[in-house]
Amino acid sequence: MKRSRVTLADVAALARVDRAVVSRVVNKDATLNIRPETRERVLAAVEQLGYRPNVAARSLRTARAHMFGIFVPDFANPVYAEIIKGAEAEAAAQGYVLVTGSATGAGLGGYMDRLGQGRVDGLLLAGAGGESGLVEQLDRAGIPWIMLNHRSRSVRRSVVLDDERAAALAVEHLARLGHRRIGHLAGPAGADTATRRSAGYSAAMRDAGLPEGPIVAADYTPAGGAAAMATMLAAAEPPTAVFVANVASAIGAMEAVRKAGLEIPREISIVAVHDLDLASYLFPALTTVRMPLAELGRRGVTLLGRLQPDEAVAEVLDGPIDLIQRRSTAPPPTP
Amino acid sequence: MKRSRVTLADVAALARVDRAVVSRVVNKDATLNIRPETRERVLAAVEQLGYRPNVAARSLRTARAHMFGIFVPDFANPVYAEIIKGAEAEAAAQGYVLVTGSATGAGLGGYMDRLGQGRVDGLLLAGAGGESGLVEQLDRAGIPWIMLNHRSRSVRRSVVLDDERAAALAVEHLARLGHRRIGHLAGPAGADTATRRSAGYSAAMRDAGLPEGPIVAADYTPAGGAAAMATMLAAAEPPTAVFVANVASAIGAMEAVRKAGLEIPREISIVAVHDLDLASYLFPALTTVRMPLAELGRRGVTLLGRLQPDEAVAEVLDGPIDLIQRRSTAPPPTP
DNA sequence: CTGAAAGCGCTTACAG
């Protein structure tokens, strides 16, 4: 386990060429004219000594780290796990490596401090809200950044998913089953995804010629979803189906329905956004809308590698969005 | 969003001191004797210019990257998400940053290639098996490494959890409820955790004076768990309780029980290892054994920072292991 | 108490 301290100079000496030649061979410099046998000698020396370029020296020289950072609220949230998976796959394809940080570690501020200068060539932020001062803090650090799943005037660079279409898909599914009273268990006011899903719900209800409501907001947690669903069920005319903005809320909502003595889907249908693995483990298995989360991560990395330093971007990712029907939705009860 | 290209020299010029002084002030060099007003001037210049040390230059000079790598099979697996959380928290406390890689990206080989030389000061591997050549590959790269959750003769550095104790806790819980026929839905033969959990099951059964079996192995997936449980239920005298080595298997096992027309926990009790969030979302909520996964990640990072290059370690983490009782276990049916 | 200088390992524009 001893540190291999093989440098370019060692390889050059063994291959009897200059370090510059080794560098260009290793980096596959196309402008290098070299005799095949010389190249072979260099490659053999690299192999024999087990030479691996020192990334610090290379980064210092080229001012490129070949790393991207990605910051998420929580690794244990499967939504962000999917985004990271996509980001890592694309980074790997580009020969980049990912430096991950989460709010459960030491927060974004601590993360950026530890990043220092020049550690990453760009930073992806998922699940950040419109925290005041955030954009300024990012800009001051001088690191190109892109925000995922959140857009607003102050955010110059963002990629989001088509949450409105996801909501429409859910509502259309319920309407097609024959539901007329379709409620909406919305997300928290602060979350940008929640706003877009609610807008999509309203638009889809209008398109279907259905009256909106009831609408109750909750944070993206089971406890929040349970409380909101209890409120909804207490209404004079409770809905026969509910579009829930988030799987975590839906878990609580299902619990609340069960507590109220109602049966899913016979008496009430539920559909939620994000087709996480656990949706199929719930009872009954939850009908969901699948969004291209990994694709969002991929796209973020692609743009980070491509964008000019001052280029703005506000993209709605054009990926596949599908309704995954399971056992939590069915036609409404006949009165 | 322009790149801040402020260097030590800029700060030194503004503060009218040498770069060396700035360096030592920034790094809080205790041996530096400096007049308070000079230090103030330096700090003010740092602040005014927004100076952040260039990590590539620092790494090149000191031969320390202040980064650790962590490689897992899959970010979306909540077991590894927990380990990463712990590792990140400890890394942050040390001023380190984490470079994550997963098998869904480009595999360990690709990850290590992209890491190059000197990018990380150490590497944590979680969920790796006893792949042949793995240890050699790691050693050749010259990066200190520690394997998490896997130990064997060839692995010189490992930290594992006390899987035997976890198994014992589960078996004791079932025995205390009055079960006599306690089956074991084991993990795959290749998995080291599975071996230790099975050993713990056998020892605990012996201690309880109970006959072993039935024992059926499955991989750590719902499908595998379902098939194994179906086999177990088809036995002449099926068990009244089952200790399942893994939550994913348990999900499938519960499904199989339901398909067989049996009720949990009235007719059969189930307890599984790892207290993941989703355990409480299952129906019925799953009784589990909680293992200190985050602590495992923390400990790995701590050791990585502390161990001598050639020091070996084979540690069984001494963290809290608890039985979390939910609704999937109860006394056996009275015949 | 503070500064000058060397050098970490690489890349690249340039000279021959």
Place this chain on the structure above:
DNA sequence: CTGAAAGCGCTTACAG
């Protein structure tokens, strides 16, 4: 077609 040289930004042993 190949080599010599400068320099990226920092740290640290040493000189004054």
